[in-house]
Amino acid sequence: MANAIIEFKSVTKQYDNDPPVLDDVSFEIERGKFYTLLGPSGCGKTTILRLIAGFTEASDGEIYFNNKITNHVPANKRQVNTVFQDYALFPHLNVFENVAFGLRIKKMKNAEIEQKVKEALSFVNLEGYENREIREMSGGQRQRVAIARAIVNEPEVILLDEPLSALDLKLRTEMQYELRELQRRLGITFIFVTHDQEEALAMSDEIFVINKGKIQQSGTPTDIYDEPINRFVADFIGESNIVTGKMVQDQLVEMVGKRFECVDGGFQSNEPVEIVIRPEDLEITTVERGKLQVKVDSQLFRGVHYEISSYDQDGNEWLVHSTKKAVVGEEIGLYFDPEAIHVMRFNETEEEFDKRLEAYTDGSGHGK
Amino acid sequence: MENKVTRQLYMVPYVLWIVLFVIAPILLVLYYSFFNIEGQLSLDNYQKFFTPVYLKMTLSSFWYAFLITAITLLVAYPTAYLLTKTKHKHLWLLLIIVPSWINLLLKAYAFLGIFGTFGAANQFLELIGIGTQQILFTDFSFIFVSVYIFIPFMILPIFNSLNQLNPTLLDAANDLGASKWMTFKRVIFPLTIDGVKSGCQVVFIPALSLFMLTRLIAGNRVITLGTAIEQHFLVTQDWGMGSTIAVFLIIFMFLIMFLTGTKKRGV
Numbered sequence: 001m002a003n004a005i006i007e008f009k010s011v012t013k014q015y016d017n018d019p020p021v022l023d024d025v026s027f028e029i030e031r032g033k034f035y036t037l038l039g040p041s042g043c044g045k046t047t048i049l050r051l052i053a054g055f056t057e058a059s060d061g062e063i064y065f066n067n068k069i070t071n072h073v074p075a076n077k078r079q080v081n082t083v084f085q086d087y088a089l090f091p092h093l094n095v096f097e098n099v100a101f102g103l104r105i106k107k108m109k110n111a112e113i114e115q116k117v118k119e120a121l122s123f124v125n126l127e128g129y130e131n132r133e134i135r136e137m138s139g140g141q142r143q144r145v146a147i148a149r150a151i152v153n154e155p156e157v158i159l160l161d162e163p164l165s166a167l168d169l170k171l172r173t174e175m176q177y178e179l180r181e182l183q184r185r186l187g188i189t190f191i192f193v194t195h196d197q198e199e200a201l202a203m204s205d206e207i208f209v210i211n212k213g214k215i216q217q218s219g220t221p222t223d224i225y226d227e228p229i230n231r232f233v234a235d236f237i238g239e240s241n242i243v244t245g246k247m248v249q250d251q252l253v254e255m256v257g258k259r260f261e262c263v264d265g266g267f268q269s270n271e272p273v274e275i276v277i278r279p280e281d282l283e284i285t286t287v288e289r290g291k292l293q294v295k296v297d298s299q300l301f302r303g304v305h306y307e308i309s310s311y312d313q314d315g316n317e318w319l320v321h322s323t324k325k326a327v328v329g330e331e332i333g334l335y336f337d338p339e340a341i342h343v344m345r346f347n348e349t350e351e352e353f354d355k356r357l358e359a360y361t362d363g364s365g366h367g368k
Numbered sequence: 369m370e371n372k373v374t375r376q377l378y379m380v381p382y383v384l385w386i387v388l389f390v391i392a393p394i395l396l397v398l399y400y401s402f403f404n405i406e407g408q409l410s411l412d413n414y415q416k417f418f419t420p421v422y423l424k425m426t427l428s429s430f431w432y433a434f435l436i437t438a439i440t441l442l443v444a445y446p447t448a449y450l451l452t453k454t455k456h457k458h459l460w461l462l463l464i465i466v467p468s469w470i471n472l473l474l475k476a477y478a479f480l481g482i483f484g485t486f487g488a489a490n491q492f493l494e495l496i497g498i499g500t501q502q503i504l505f506t507d508f509s510f511i512f513v514s515v516y517i518f519i520p521f522m523i524l525p526i527f528n529s530l531n532q533l534n535p536t537l538l539d540a541a542n543d544l545g546a547s548k549w550m551t552f553k554r555v556i557f558p559l560t561i562d563g564v565k566s567g568c569q570v571v572f573i574p575a576l577s578l579f580m581l582t583r584l585i586a587g588n589r590v591i592t593l594g595t596a597i598e599q600h601f602l603v604t605q606d607w608g609m610g611s612t613i614a615v616f617l618i619i620f621m622f623l624i625m626f627l628t629g630t631k632k633r634g635v
């Protein structure tokens with residue numbers, strides 16, 4: 001693609017004879033967008049960033065930068081800057097000199113350095129902190145110094161490795177807004193790593209969900225939330241009710257011994273499948289009106305909603321998010337729209353998934 | 369309350385030690401330094417110290433100590449750096465440290481053998497066609513052996529500070545466009561300067577007062593302040609002058625400690 005700034009083609013990374021850390025990973029990063037790499041600890045997120053930055057080399061496959069193969073270009077020659085997880089600010093330099101580091105390496109004139117550093121610091125709301133020592137800065141401020149140190153070099157891509165994980169919840173939410181806003185203003189491509197799904201959903205143009213060295217699914221936050229490709233993605237992104245069942249025919253699925261109308265298609269008849277229904281798509285109603293009959297097991301007040309855990313007669317758990325209170329121990333009915341049902345094939349690759357989705361959607365229901 | 373008492377009790381051996389073996393000798397040295405060779409109370413010794421003989425000796429002590437420290441640093445820094453890159457770095461470090469546990473005299477005698485006219489060094493020179501040379505009792509052998517003896521003391525603090533260096537800082541420098549050399553100059557060296565300073569302290573200060581080596585290896589061709597003290601106490605029996613030189617040596621040491629003092633830096 002013409003607009004792709006970074007491209008991975010079948011990249012594998014393996015240390016010694018261990019199982020590969022990244023296994024045949026391919027993806028494209030488009031210019032000027034906010035990307036998030038999301039996945040559990042040890043899935044290979046940092047490894048992807050280190051490959052892009054050039055701190056380590058791929059065992060196999062090609063990495064393209066601006067359509068040029070870049071596998072063996074050393075890190076100090078790449079148009080990429082990193083915001084490290086622990087910020088990696090230089091403790092012997094003050095804020096100004098930390099930000100100026102890259103510019104001094106480029107032997108820029110002092111006046112120009114001064115101006116650029118001031119600009120970068122005001123970008124991250126740190127005017128007047130030039131002469132502070134790093135140890136005199138708070139966690140949030142250090143993070144902003146790290147960002148300023150990266151953007152001052154005007155790279156084409158900024159890599160951010162869990163930069164918010166050390167911050168408290170309030171500051172973290174604040175920084176999420178600031179980062180997103182910053183990315184829009186600068187128009188630079190951001191590749192952001194996190195294992196916090198809410199953070200990923202809130203910030204990204206595009207999310208890559210990674211597990212065990214493979215990209216499970218990529219897409220916009222709504223795509224991934226609404227149409228998870230498999231149990232891992234459904235479970236990792238948000239809370240979900242997942243039950244097994246079978247696809248009687250297109251638009252008709254069977255679970256918990258009943259048949260339900262749905263909007264998914266492209267299956268073989270009677271194909272075994274997994275079914276996802278998000279807790280907020282379930283509505284509490286009377287036993288008679290409900291499509292499912294369940295017994296309330298427990299209830300938690302979550303602030304915006306109640307989280308109700310209930311079980312059907314087969315023993316499947318159904319989580320419900322509802323603004324209405326339920327009574328523990330009572331039989332209730334659960335109602336949902338056909339659109340709320342999302343059917344997943346076993347072992348379907350992302351390519352096959354996309355193809356199938358294209359084949360049966362006609363613009364109604366699932367928008368892709 | 370009781371806690372405080374027991375803590376003070378624990379301090380007793382330590383305080384006793386300091387008073388008996390550190391403070392008292394220094395005071396004694398100071399006391400003796402005010403008596404001239406005839407045993408009269410005077411400032412003669414201090415006047416004598418500022419005569420050309422002693423000033424030259426001081427200067428040469430400093431010069432040799434400086435050379436020894438500089439060469440030791442040049443050898444120790446890269447060695448410590450390579451050590452931190454090896455797989456079993458603590459084992460390697462131990463192997464380098466072990467020789468420093470061997471008595472100094474023993475090592476000096478070993479070098480007498482190696483550098484002697486029929487020693488291994490000369491056999492090698494003979495073999496490559498240069499022929500037997502006078503190695504012992506030269507500046508070269510003195511500095512060589514001193515450097516050899518001090519290297520472990522220099523490596524240890526430098527190794528420690530290199531080892532504490534956060535490796536992502538090197539990635540960060542690299543990420544910001546710094547080459548290997550730039551990274552060394554702007555990040556690694558400044559961040560390990562504290563280790564270098566303490567290494568230089570533990571080498572320079574003892575090097576100022578080396579005396580056994582000056583006799584054994586340098587054949588008394590090199591006279592340092594340490595040699596002078598030894599001579600005054602053991603040969604000329606001028607304890608007053610010996611003490612005065614010792615007083616100056618102590619002053620120099622404090623000056624050096626003060627000048628190279630390390631500020632604690634933390635992040």
Ligand SMILES: Nc1ncnc2c1ncn2[C@@H]1O[C@H](COP(=O)(O)OP(=O)(O)OP(=O)(O)O)[C@@H](O)[C@H]1O
Nearest residue numbers: 015018021039040041042043044045046047048195
């Ligand atoms: N130098 C290395 N040698 C051997 N294995 C390594 C090395 N670096 C990373 N790994 C392995 O690669 C896997 C992926 O590591 P990576 O740092 O990419 O995970 P991550 O997704 O960033 O995890 P986290 O969220 O915990 O930071 C891990 O299992 C790790 O043990």
Ligand SMILES: [Mg+2]
Nearest residue numbers: 045046047161
């Ligand atoms: Mg990581």
